Amino acid sequence: MGPRRSLIIRKRAPLRAATLADVAKIAGVSPMTASRALNQAHLVATDKAERVRAAAARLAYVPNRIAGGLASQRSRLVIAVVPGTLNPVFADLIHALREELLRSGYQLFLGLSDYDMPAEDELVETTIGHRPDGIVLTGVVHSPQLRFRLAGARIPVVETWDLTPTPIDMLVGFSNEKVGASAAEHLLRRGSRKPALIVADDHRAQARGAGFAAAAAERGIAIAGRVAVRAPTTLGMGRDGLARLLTADPRIDAVFCSSDQLATGVLFEAAARGIRVPERLAVMGFGDLSGSAHTHPSLTTVAVDGARIGREAARLLLERLAAPEAARRSRIVDVGSRVVARESA
Amino acid sequence: MGPRRSLIIRKRAPLRAATLADVAKIAGVSPMTASRALNQAHLVATDKAERVRAAAARLAYVPNRIAGGLASQRSRLVIAVVPGTLNPVFADLIHALREELLRSGYQLFLGLSDYDMPAEDELVETTIGHRPDGIVLTGVVHSPQLRFRLAGARIPVVETWDLTPTPIDMLVGFSNEKVGASAAEHLLRRGSRKPALIVADDHRAQARGAGFAAAAAERGIAIAGRVAVRAPTTLGMGRDGLARLLTADPRIDAVFCSSDQLATGVLFEAAARGIRVPERLAVMGFGDLSGSAHTHPSLTTVAVDGARIGREAARLLLERLAAPEAARRSRIVDVGSRVVARESA
DNA sequence: CCGGTCGATGGTAGCGCTACCAAAAGACCA
DNA sequence: TGGTCTTTTGGTAGCGCTACCATCGACCGG
Numbered sequence: 069m070g071p072r073r074s075l076i077i078r079k080r081a082p083l084r085a086a087t088l089a090d091v092a093k094i095a096g097v098s099p100m101t102a103s104r105a106l107n108q109a110h111l112v113a114t115d116k117a118e119r120v121r122a123a124a125a126r127l128a129y130v131p132n133r134i135a136g137g138l139a140s141q142r143s144r145l146v147i148a149v150v151p152g153t154l155n156p157v158f159a160d161l162i163h164a165l166r167e168e169l170l171r172s173g174y175q176l177f178l179g180l181s182d183y184d185m186p187a188e189d190e191l192v193e194t195t196i197g198h199r200p201d202g203i204v205l206t207g208v209v210h211s212p213q214l215r216f217r218l219a220g221a222r223i224p225v226v227e228t229w230d231l232t233p234t235p236i237d238m239l240v241g242f243s244n245e246k247v248g249a250s251a252a253e254h255l256l257r258r259g260s261r262k263p264a265l266i267v268a269d270d271h272r273a274q275a276r277g278a279g280f281a282a283a284a285a286e287r288g289i290a291i292a293g294r295v296a297v298r299a300p301t302t303l304g305m306g307r308d309g310l311a312r313l314l315t316a317d318p319r320i321d322a323v324f325c326s327s328d329q330l331a332t333g334v335l336f337e338a339a340a341r342g343i344r345v346p347e348r349l350a351v352m353g354f355g356d357l358s359g360s361a362h363t364h365p366s367l368t369t370v371a372v373d374g375a376r377i378g379r380e381a382a383r384l385l386l387e388r389l390a391a392p393e394a395a396r397r398s399r400i401v402d403v404g405s406r407v408v409a410r411e412s413a
Numbered sequence: 414m415g416p417r418r419s420l421i422i423r424k425r426a427p428l429r430a431a432t433l434a435d436v437a438k439i440a441g442v443s444p445m446t447a448s449r450a451l452n453q454a455h456l457v458a459t460d461k462a463e464r465v466r467a468a469a470a471r472l473a474y475v476p477n478r479i480a481g482g483l484a485s486q487r488s489r490l491v492i493a494v495v496p497g498t499l500n501p502v503f504a505d506l507i508h509a510l511r512e513e514l515l516r517s518g519y520q521l522f523l524g525l526s527d528y529d530m531p532a533e534d535e536l537v538e539t540t541i542g543h544r545p546d547g548i549v550l551t552g553v554v555h556s557p558q559l560r561f562r563l564a565g566a567r568i569p570v571v572e573t574w575d576l577t578p579t580p581i582d583m584l585v586g587f588s589n590e591k592v593g594a595s596a597a598e599h600l601l602r603r604g605s606r607k608p609a610l611i612v613a614d615d616h617r618a619q620a621r622g623a624g625f626a627a628a629a630a631e632r633g634i635a636i637a638g639r640v641a642v643r644a645p646t647t648l649g650m651g652r653d654g655l656a657r658l659l660t661a662d663p664r665i666d667a668v669f670c671s672s673d674q675l676a677t678g679v680l681f682e683a684a685a686r687g688i689r690v691p692e693r694l695a696v697m698g699f700g701d702l703s704g705s706a707h708t709h710p711s712l713t714t715v716a717v718d719g720a721r722i723g724r725e726a727a728r729l730l731l732e733r734l735a736a737p738e739a740a741r742r743s744r745i746v747d748v749g750s751r752v753v754a755r756e757s758a
Numbered sequence: 759c760c761g762g763t764c765g766a767t768g769g770t771a772g773c774g775c776t777a778c779c780a781a782a783a784g785a786c787c788a
Numbered sequence: 789t790g791g792t793c794t795t796t797t798g799g800t801a802g803c804g805c806t807a808c809c810a811t812c813g814a815c816c817g818g
Contacts, residue, residue, distance in 0.1 A: 085544075085567050087804060098768050103806065113766065128565025133542035134488070135804030138479050138773045145543075147522070152508075156501060163497075166525055170532075175539045177492070178523035180511055187515075194520045197478035198490075199430075220473025222430050303704030329704065336709040339684065359648030359674065364681040432774060443798050448776065458796065480774030483803045 086127035094123040106131065137199065146385065147195045148204040149179045149188075151270070152300055157327070157355045157374070158206055161228065164378030165204060172386050174201065189214055196221045202385040207272060208232045208239070224388045226381045230272055231402060238388070240380040240401040244272045247370045247405045248279025251324045251352050254368070254407045256287055260322035260350055264293035266309035266330050268301050273326035276354060280324050292320045301326070306333020307340075314341075321349060322413065328353035328360045331367055335412065350413035365411035372405045431472035439468040451476065482544065491730065492540045493549040494524045494533075496615070497645055502672065502700045502719070503551055506573065509723030510549060517731050519546065534559055541566045547730040552617060553577045553584070569733045571726045575617055576747060583733070585725040585746040589617045592715045592750045593624025596669045596697050599713070599752045601632055605667035605695055609638035611654035611675050613646050618671035621699060625669050637665045646671070651678020652685075659686075666694060667758065673698035673705045676712055680757065695758035710756035717750045 092102035097116055105112045105120035112120075123129075137143040146169050150158050166176045179195050181188040192214055195203060200223065208227045209215050218225055218236050225237040230244060255263050263284060267277035281291050293316050295309040306325060310333070313320055325331040331353025338345050345351055345365055353360065356371035380401050437447035442461055450457045450465035457465075468474075482488040491514055495503050511521040524540050526533040537559055540548060545568065553572045554560050563570055563581050570582040575589060600608050608629060612622035626636050638661050640654040651670060655678070658665055670676040676698025683690050690696055690710050698705065701716035725746050 083567070085565060089804080099805080100768055101766085104767090107806090111766075116766090128562050130538055130541040130562055130566055132483075132544055132804055133539070134479050134483050134544050135773090136806070138477075138483055138775090139804075139806040141773070141806095143479070145539075162525065175536070176525065178525065180507065180521065180523065191520070193475055194478070194490075196475040199477055199479050217473050217475055220430060221475055222428070302707070304707035307707050333704070333707055336707060340709045359678070362647070362649035362652045362678055362681060364685040434774080444774090445776080445798060446796085449797090452776090456796075461796090477774055480803090481776070483805090484774075484776040486776095486803070 085132075086124075086129040088129070088131070090127055091120060091123045091129050094127065095119040143199060143201050144173060145175050145177060145198070145200045146202040146204060147177050147179055147198065147200040148206065149181050149191060149195060150206045151181050155300055156357055158229075159358075160374030161206070161378040161381075164375040165382050166378075168379055168382030168386070172382075174386075193217065196223065199223070201389055202226070204228060204381050204385070208241075209236060210271075224385055226384055228377050228381055230275075231400070235400060238381075238384045238399045240377050240384065240403065242372050242377075242403050242405045243279075244275035245279030245282070247354055247372070248276040248281070248324070249283035250405065250407050251276075251354070251370050252280045252283035252287075252289075254409065255322045255324060255350055255352060255413060256284065256289060258322075258346075258350060258413060261289060262292035262317070262320045263289065263322040263324060264295075264313045264317075264320040265291055265324055265326075266295045266297060266306060266313070266334070267326040268297050268299040268330075270299040273299065273301075276326050277324075293317050297330070301329045303329055303333040303336065306330035306335075307337035308333075310334045310337040322351070323349065324352045326354055328355040328357040328367060328369055331369065331412070332360070332363055335363055335365070335367065346411065346413050352413045356408055361410065363412075368410045368413035369408050370405050371408045373403055376403050430477075431469075431474040433474070433476070435472055436465060436468045436474050439472065440464040488544060488546050489518060490520050490522060490543070490545045491547040491549060492522050492524055492543065492545040493551065494526050494536060494540060495551045496526050500645055501702055503574075504703075505719030506551070506723040506726075509720035510727050511723075513724055513727030513731070517727075519731075538562065541568065544568070546734055547571070549573060549726050549730070553586075554581060555616075569730055571729055573722050573726055575620075576745070580745060583726075583729045583744045585722050585729065585748065587717050587722075587748050587750045588624075589620035590624030590627070592699055592717070593621040593626070593669070594628035595750065595752050596621075596699070596715050597625045597628035597632075597634075599754065600667045600669060600695055600697060600758060601629065601634060603667075603691075603695060603758060606634060607637035607662070607665045608634065608667040608669060609640075609658045609662075609665040610636060610669055610671075611640045611642060611651060611658070611679070612671040613642050613644040613675075615644040618644065618646075621671050622669075638662050642675070646674045648674055648678035648681065651675035651680075652682035653678075655679045655682040667696070668694065669697045671699055673700040673702040673712060673714055676714065676757070677705070677708055680708055680710070680712065691756065691758050697758045701753055706755065708757075713755045713758035714753050715750050716753045718748055721748050 088102055089099050092099040095102060101112060102120045105117040109117050169176050179191050181191045202224045205227045206229050208230045215236055227235050227239045228241050230241045265277050267273050293313040295312050297305040323334050331351050334351050338349055343349050353367055353369040356369045360367040360369050384399055433447055434444050437444040440447060446457060447465045450462040454462050514521050524536050526536045547569045550572045551574050553575045560581055572580050572584045573586050575586045610622050612618050638658040640657050642650040668679050676696050679696050683694055688694050698712055698714040701714045705712040705714050729744055
């Protein structure tokens with residue numbers, strides 16, 4: 069037994085939060101019964117369960133999930149790792165993921181990674197350290213060291229928002245190359261002969277840019293201008309990007325941006341310069357943000373069903389959690405993407 | 414001792430993640446020494462520390478922070494609760510908070526709350542359950558039950574993004590009423606006589622709207638139109654909002670929106686209708702989002718230094734963590750807000 | 759009226775790690 | 789060389805909770 073804190077001091081201001089033992093003592097039952105009353109009430113006589121609940125309420129008792137998780141080896145917690153500055157593109161994914169997990173009694177926490185690798189490594193380490201029942205990653209993991217750690221942790225992992233033939237475990241995503249390719253297709257079919265790119269410097273945006281260039285080249289069209297910007301992207305970068313593209317070559321007739329934020333900026337810059345969109349300049353983005361349908365002109369973009377990714381990720385995770393043994397075959401889901409043709413292209 | 418798993422099976426595919434005991438055994442030291450080698454390397458002979466590190470790397474060992482936290486009663490973790498759908502207004506706050514905490518060796522996790530109360534209660538319960546070293550709340554807590562729980566948990570709490578005379582513990586925020594009031598002041602000084610409002614239905618947005626109306630009334634000006642929208646706000650709601658305001662009263666001469674997203678939507682709707690901004694219609698928003706300086710016309714808005722809130726919140730938390738005893742006086746920091754006058758008003 | 763069964767309850771033994779203390783091994787001095 | 793001080797190491801005892809098993813009446817049919 070450790071030292072008992074003086075009852076006099078404890079009276080008004082307990083130094084430590086209440087524990088299950090405190091609750092049990094007040095309710096006049098054993099800790100075991102108190103635990104059951106709170107978690108599996110049907111196994112306990114109703115009057116005792118009631119007394120336990122009352123005692124818990126009186127003490128402002130909140131179960132220590134750290135201890136519970138350690139004892140039961142299940143945390144009922146899923147941690148999602150999302151890049152950087154709360155990028156709204158992921159909003160639907162996270163929202164749907166959270167919804168589905170909640171429905172099955174799992175909580176979701178988010179870890180924010182920077183766009184740079186070392187910090188991401190550290191974050192994933194911490195994430196594993198908390199031994200969640202599942203991990204959802206936004207983006208696939210490239211660092212071999214991290215993949216090793218993640219695989220060694222024996223925690224179900226879902227990578228999202230990208231496709232790769234070799235996921236660590238499970239994968240729900242789409243091809244960023246195809247996003248770029250279908251944008252190129254759309255723009256060229258509408259008659260563009262001098263398309264330009266504004267692309268952020270993260271992996272996935274780069275892949276979209278590469279996909280665009282490849283598809284254009286296949287049709288004998290060269291990229292007429294290219295601006296690289298730093299992730300995360302902003303509207304201002306889009307404005308500035310168009311300005312720079314026009315300085316380099318005023319005859320470009322279309323711009324594909326790696327995000328809708330950039331594209332919206334391009335729209336504003338075009339408006340400020342009196343450049344008619346889409347007649348003189350076609351503009352496309354990626355992400356189909358909540359606002360993109362309501363810009364003026366409304367933005368043509370490549371949409372991904374983020375909510376579906378979230379739902380599928382949750383489904384894979386929950387299935388695995390329900391039947392861990394059935395899980396050796398790795399699962400890959402491609403949700404695809406589609407061009408949403410609106411006014412700007 | 415529990416049952417030992419067959420060595421034959423363990424060989425290639427360990428069923429459980431490696432533990433500190435595994436590492437210690439391989440390195441040929443006691444678990445205690447292994448623990449020190451990993452956490453306080455200076456207390457251990459260099460050769461042994463090296464052996465431990467090598468063993469850890471070989472086993473893809475990631476320390477179980479759940480167990481460590483339980484044993485040491487410190488998790489080196491802060492959990493921030495943010496409302497709903499990754500609203501970019503909070504991006505700066507979260508980013509700065511994370512940065513500061515990281516600098517001191519604390520990790521940050523995010524819990525997403527819905528805009529509705531019951532779900533928020535549950536989330537805060539879970540959050541407390543994980544016994545973080547600190548909790549940062551975006552918005553003040555109103556539910557008395559939750560306040561009781563939070564106070565009982567003996568975890569340092571920082572409420573943010575709002576002011577109240579009675580915080581649970583610490584508070585860093587600004588007055589949403591004043592935000593509205595200074596917007597009103599700005600608009601009226603510029604000559605508006607028929608200002609209108611587009612305001613979301615969450616607490617804080619409501620407070621901004623109320624502040625606006627009160628300040629206008631004080632100057633003898635009545636609100637000429639008012640549209641309520643559901644949080645979280647989007648550009649589309651802004652467009653739609655202006656349309657509805659104009660239908661009700663075409664002579665309104667200014668619009669104050671409870672967010673920059675809404676205001677940007679208003680800008681687009683005005684552009685689509687050929688309404689000149691700010692000559693015919695002045696537009697103001699709130700939040701000074703990263704894009705707001707680059708709309709066309711650029712958006713006049715009320716800015717809050719989100720990064721400063723994050724930094725102050727981190728500072729308060731870290732001070733408390735460093736000297737828990739010195740903490741009985743509760744601390745309140747008001748970071749204020751300011752009008753950023755650009756082209757739209 | 760007794761063995762068998764079942765639901766309710768309690769006791770025990772950890773989960774994986776670290777705080778704390780004791781012991782051992784060097785380092786150093788007279 | 790013996791003693792003192794300082795490192796370095798290991799053992800023990802939990803952190804707060806739950807899995808698991810033992811126990812104990814109550815209740816059943818025979």
